[in-house]
Amino acid sequence: MSASVTVRVPAKVNVQLAVGAARPDGFHDLANVFLAVGLYDEVTATPADELSVTCAGPDAGQVPLDRTNLAARAALALAAPHGIDPAVHLHITKDIPVAGGMAGGSADAAGALVACDALWGLNTPREELLDICAQLGSDVPFSLVGGAALGTGRGEKLRPLDVGGTFHWVFAVADGGLSTPAVYREFDRLTEGTEVPEPVASQELLDALAKGDATALAATLSNDLQPAALSLFPSLADTLETGRRAGALAALVSGSGPTTAFLVRDAESATGVARSLLASGTCRTARTAVSPAPGATVVRA
Numbered sequence: 001m002s003a004s005v006t007v008r009v010p011a012k013v014n015v016q017l018a019v020g021a022a023r024p025d026g027f028h029d030l031a032n033v034f035l036a037v038g039l040y041d042e043v044t045a046t047p048a049d050e051l052s053v054t055c056a057g058p059d060a061g062q063v064p065l066d067r068t069n070l071a072a073r074a075a076l077a078l079a080a081p082h083g084i085d086p087a088v089h090l091h092i093t094k095d096i097p098v099a100g101g102m103a104g105g106s107a108d109a110a111g112a113l114v115a116c117d118a119l120w121g122l123n124t125p126r127e128e129l130l131d132i133c134a135q136l137g138s139d140v141p142f143s144l145v146g147g148a149a150l151g152t153g154r155g156e157k158l159r160p161l162d163v164g165g166t167f168h169w170v171f172a173v174a175d176g177g178l179s180t181p182a183v184y185r186e187f188d189r190l191t192e193g194t195e196v197p198e199p200v201a202s203q204e205l206l207d208a209l210a211k212g213d214a215t216a217l218a219a220t221l222s223n224d225l226q227p228a229a230l231s232l233f234p235s236l237a238d239t240l241e242t243g244r245r246a247g248a249l250a251a252l253v254s255g256s257g258p259t260t261a262f263l264v265r266d267a268e269s270a271t272g273v274a275r276s277l278l279a280s281g282t283c284r285t286a287r288t289a290v291s292p293a294p295g296a297t298v299v300r301a
């Protein structure tokens with residue numbers, strides 16, 4: 001058994017997020033087109049006397065270090081059916097914005113699962129790992145697989161998608177976070193009394209992804225949670241407008257927000273848009289990244 005295992009896991013952006021009406025269980029059926037982006041957290045699992053979590057990075061202060069941390073919950077969920085004592089130290093090197101709509105906590109859950117599976121020599125079949133991921137959260141299965149995928153159900157049922165090229169992005173990180181349940185509740189409030197259509201993936205968007213055509217993808221990006229995120233965080237409209245004026249091909253809220261995502265032509269354009277966003281004072285920081293990115297990957301063992 002090795003001394004420790006480190007797993008790298010990407011953030012995500014939803015290039016399409018079609019949201020249906022609330023289900024009896026409170027969740028919403030989705031047509032959720034996930035794209036993994038090259039901003040990463042790392043999770044290192046090391047044998048220890050008991051389960052513990054530490055976190056480093058600029059937003060580390062906002063991450064819970066008790067058993068509510070999704071990485072700790074993942075270790076517990078993997079250990080329980082095997083009767084294993086989850087005596088492991090999980091260290092998270094956090095680069096994904098916290099509560100930003102980029103699935104940072106989900107990434108850490110998938111990372112901890114893969115790291116503990118390797119550390120404990122379990123060789124759990126992929127399908128079983130995906131089942132545990134789905135129990136931990138709707139976004140967690142995608143954090144495990146990465147690349148691009150269509151998520152249906154509450155987003156946990158995945159079909160891998162072809163991506164025919166590299167897409168360049170800028171992400172504007174907002175000052176503050178948004179709670180995912182609160183954004184879905186706001187969606188329910190805003191759509192109350194209206195007929196919410198069944199969520200369906202856009203064929204134009206899937207074709208644009210498959211071709212690697214950024215202009216075509218820009219024309220089809222959509223997020224049904226955007227009005228709800230803007231309603232709860234109105235200043236995001238200024239951030240979106242700033243990025244559009246700076247030359248982004250398209251701008252949208254990332255998932256439940258409040259991170260905003262800007263699809264740009266190339267790396268040079270990304271640098272320019274990021275600079276304009278920062279100079280405008282409409283965001284806390286601006287990050288450039290490319291997609292697709294691989295899912296949870298062991299990088300050191």
Ligand SMILES: C[C@](O)(CO)[C@H](O)COP(=O)(O)OP(=O)(O)OC[C@H]1O[C@@H](n2ccc(N)nc2=O)[C@H](O)[C@@H]1O
Nearest residue numbers: 026027028030137138139140154155180181184255256
């Ligand atoms: C907004 C997205 O990030 C888009 O990928 C996801 O839909 C959210 O996924 P997540 O953070 O993994 O969410 P979960 O931990 O599964 O659920 C948190 C809460 O979000 C709401 N939720 C989530 C997923 C979904 N399909 N419908 C929902 O209504 C529910 O109120 C749920 O209690």
Ligand SMILES: Nc1ncnc2c1ncn2[C@@H]1O[C@H](COP(=O)(O)OP(=O)(O)OP(=O)(O)O)[C@@H](O)[C@H]1O
Nearest residue numbers: 069070098099100101102103104105106108139180
């Ligand atoms: N490992 C973790 N990293 C970050 N937050 C965590 C973690 N574990 C639990 N949390 C809690 O989850 C909340 C949401 O954090 P997270 O960064 O996952 O949001 P998010 O990126 O908006 O999620 P999503 O895009 O999947 O809806 C945080 O405010 C924090 O209290």
